[in-house]
Amino acid sequence: MTKDECKQVVLDIIADIAPDEDLSNVKPEVRLRDQLQLDSMDFLDIVMELRKRHGIEVPEKEYQQLASLDSCAEYLTPKFDALAGKN
Amino acid sequence: MKLSRIVITGVGLTAPNGNSLAQFRANLLAGVAGIQRREIRYMGSQLAGVCDYDALKHQKKKEVRVGTRAGSISIYCAREALADSGLKWEAVAKDRVGIYIGCTEHGNVETENEIYNISKFNYDTKFWSHYHNPRTVANNPAGEASLNLGVTGPAYTIGAACAAGNMGLIHATQMLRLGEVDLAICGGVSESIHTFGIFAGFKSQNALATHEDPRKASRPFDKARNGIVISEGGALYTLERLEDAHARGAKIYGEIGGYHVNSDASDYVLPNPTRQAECVRAAISRAGLVARDIHIVNTHATATPLGDIQECEAIRAVFGEGCPDTFINNTKGYIGHCMGAAGALELAGNLPSFDDLVVHPTINVDDLDPLCALPGLVLNQPRAVARVDTILNNSFGMLGINSTLIVKRFVP
Numbered sequence: 001m002t003k004d005e006c007k008q009v010v011l012d013i014i015a016d017i018a019p020d021e022d023l024s025n026v027k028p029e030v031r032l033r034d035q036l037q038l039d040s041m042d043f044l045d046i047v048m049e050l051r052k053r054h055g056i057e058v059p060e061k062e063y064q065q066l067a068s069l070d071s072c073a074e075y076l077t078p079k080f081d082a083l084a085g086k087n
Numbered sequence: 088m089k090l091s092r093i094v095i096t097g098v099g100l101t102a103p104n105g106n107s108l109a110q111f112r113a114n115l116l117a118g119v120a121g122i123q124r125r126e127i128r129y130m131g132s133q134l135a136g137v138c139d140y141d142a143l144k145h146q147k148k149k150e151v152r153v154g155t156r157a158g159s160i161s162i163y164c165a166r167e168a169l170a171d172s173g174l175k176w177e178a179v180a181k182d183r184v185g186i187y188i189g190c191t192e193h194g195n196v197e198t199e200n201e202i203y204n205i206s207k208f209n210y211d212t213k214f215w216s217h218y219h220n221p222r223t224v225a226n227n228p229a230g231e232a233s234l235n236l237g238v239t240g241p242a243y244t245i246g247a248a249c250a251a252g253n254m255g256l257i258h259a260t261q262m263l264r265l266g267e268v269d270l271a272i273c274g275g276v277s278e279s280i281h282t283f284g285i286f287a288g289f290k291s292q293n294a295l296a297t298h299e300d301p302r303k304a305s306r307p308f309d310k311a312r313n314g315i316v317i318s319e320g321g322a323l324y325t326l327e328r329l330e331d332a333h334a335r336g337a338k339i340y341g342e343i344g345g346y347h348v349n350s351d352a353s354d355y356v357l358p359n360p361t362r363q364a365e366c367v368r369a370a371i372s373r374a375g376l377v378a379r380d381i382h383i384v385n386t387h388a389t390a391t392p393l394g395d396i397q398e399c400e401a402i403r404a405v406f407g408e409g410c411p412d413t414f415i416n417n418t419k420g421y422i423g424h425c426m427g428a429a430g431a432l433e434l435a436g437n438l439p440s441f442d443d444l445v446v447h448p449t450i451n452v453d454d455l456d457p458l459c460a461l462p463g464l465v466l467n468q469p470r471a472v473a474r475v476d477t478i479l480n481n482s483f484g485m486l487g488i489n490s491t492l493i494v495k496r497f498v499p
Contacts, residue, residue, distance in 0.1 A: 017149075017152070018149055019148035019149055019152065020147045020148050020149050037149075041153070041217060041218065044217045045217075048214070048216070048217070051213070051214065052208075052214060
């Protein structure tokens with residue numbers, strides 16, 4: 001999986017959990033909470049949907065890795081690749 | 088102690104046959120029922136009263152996603168009632184507003200949904216939603232309304248089975264009279280069609296209606312009635328002390344005349360006509376009236392074979408033959424049983440009678456059960472009457488809770 005593909009996975013999840021938000025101009029380097037109406041429950045939604053849809057676990061101490069699209073891609077892409085390798 | 092006069096100044100509702108009081112009333116007078124078939128999890132096609140209000144009129148998509156159906160119905164009804172009241176909401180002191188919402192049950196829907204959800208993941212509870220608790224706390228519907236409206240006064244639900252809709256108004260009246268709040272948003276809501284458990288429970292009790300024509304399925308007082316049609320819906324009112332309503336020149340739908348709440352203390356599910364009659368008599372007495380002063384009696388009857396007969400026994404005991412100006416109707420033939428919303432919705436459907444002097448009929452009575460025959464029963468066709476100064480609304484619930492509310496024509 002490329003990092004751009006990984007960012008799209010996260011954006012697809014955000015589109016479902018924050019359906020009122022315009023996601024066409026999300027800046028990948030800026031914290032998601034600084035540009036979108038997302039609260040702590042929404043971040044738990046992102047964690048839950050990564051688990052449900054993709055089988056990816058994000059331990060609580062690593063939640064900060066989901067702060068921006070860039071950090072999501074850095075953190076999640078190896079996890080996706082590891083899962084793909086397993087399969 | 089002289090009690091403050093409490094008046095109804097706004098109505099917001101959604102029913103299976105209407106999303107405003109005007110639409111609801113028009114359908115009650117035209118005999119239009121709103122029952123349809125609906126797929127119920129594990130049970131297949133069942134009869135249900137389904138509302139089609141526009142949730143996004145007053146909520147963001149995210150609020151709808153995160154919240155509950157009962158919360159959404161509460162928000163819709165509260166916002167519609169406030170708009171109807173003419174209150175300048177921006178100027179209202181939000182800490183002096185109370186929200187009191189009656190519910191038959193709450194939490195079944197979300198709990199069933201989550202169990203179904205984790206069944207897809209081998210019942211691993213790490214897939215259980217973090218929203219489960221805020222969605223299932225008993226105050227959820229009122230709490231969601233407080234969030235949406237920015238109300239910082241007391242906002243909670245009142246659990247009173249199917250007597251709950253009346254209880255919302257009764258409790259609001261009490262809180263206004265105590266000076267706890269200056270404006271109350273009150274009534275009842277139901278999301279019960281979204282829980283299979285309510286359907287399955289009534290079916291196991293042999294109390295779930297069946298009929299090939301959904302519109303004919305809910306038939307209180309008819310010989311062929313065979314049970315309840317479960318429905319969702321809501322009706323919330325704005326209640327104010329008369330002096331406050333007057334000060335702002337509010338439109339007044341009616342005045343709270345009297346009420347009573349009591350308990351059967353006799354059975355989990357079987358009604359008790361003696362206690363029901365006591366409840367009705369006590370409400371009439373509190374209103375300073377006698378039985379013949381009541382012009383409309385809206386019955387609770389849910390179309391179960393026994394329950395209808397028992398309520399008719401209670402009504403007969405109170406009103407008998409000496410009440411020539413008392414007319415009796417029932418609303419469930421149109422909308423099924425809206426559970427916690429029933430009392431509040433059924434009252435709303437009758438309020439316009441103060442103005443149009445027409446009593447909406449009980450529909451679907453093709454063959455009146457003689458055991459349900461009552462003087463003044465209005466069947467199948469609306470009835471124009473000489474006077475409507477008082478409406479008495481019955482709502483009864485499981486575990487033997489009875490509520491009667493009387494609304495009077497407003498006379499300054």
